[in-house]
Amino acid sequence: MKLSASCIVFRDNHVLLVRHTYGAAKGKFLIPGGFAEPGELPDKAAEREFFEETKIKITTKELVAVRFTSEEIWCIFSAEYLSGEPESDHKENNAAVFIDIDTAVESDDVVETTRVLIKSMLSADKNHLAKSAFVNAKFTKNEWQLFV
Numbered sequence: 759m760k761l762s763a764s765c766i767v768f769r770d771n772h773v774l775l776v777r778h779t780y781g782a783a784k785g786k787f788l789i790p791g792g793f794a795e796p797g798e799l800p801d802k803a804a805e806r807e808f809f810e811e812t813k814i815k816i817t818t819k820e821l822v823a824v825r826f827t828s829e830e831i832w833c834i835f836s837a838e839y840l841s842g843e844p845e846s847d848h849k850e851n852n853a854a855v856f857i858d859i860d861t862a863v864e865s866d867d868v869v870e871t872t873r874v875l876i877k878s879m880l881s882a883d884k885n886h887l888a889k890s891a892f893v894n895a896k897f898t899k900n901e902w903q904l905f906v
Contacts, residue, residue: 760830763804764791765837766879767816773862773876774844776811776851778869782896787857788869789834792850800833808837812854813845822879823906824887825871827897834875870894871904878906 766789767774775787790811794803801818808816816837823834844854857865859880863873874892887905894902 761794761800761803761833762792762830763794763800763807763833763835764789765804765808765816765818765835766822766875767808767814767837767839768859768879769839769856771859772856773859774812774814774839774854774856775862775868775872776846777853777855779850779852783869785867786869787853787855787862787865787867788872789875790851790854791832791834801835804833804835804837809842811847811851812842813847814842814854815840821887823875823904825905826903827901836879874904875906 776790777787778784790808791804792807804818805816816839818835818837820836821833822836825832846852846854862868863876871894890904890906892904893899
């Protein structure tokens, strides 16, 4: 089973997103992240992947969501912005930008899962992770579980 990790970073009422260059999310914005290297813990994988994709230094704060499929566990963290200006990696993404949060959660240019995750982070009731009714359109409810 693969392990992947991502971070959601807010700064001045904006969220940092990247525009993907391949796969189902091609041309859409999503949160930066990727697969862990062998022996790498999820929070460190998230910090490394975030920097590789955006050139922004961050530190993870809290686990805010976990998504399970039969092939992958995806850990999503909140993170604190430390330094840097967004810059595309020109491989996996062709843009890395801070987008107004309200725009991001309403835009069809942002992947639906990313919008769900951002909305969940903004929710006032964040005491524990609970199973979401949301299921990505590529999966069935028996193939996908998101805890936010």
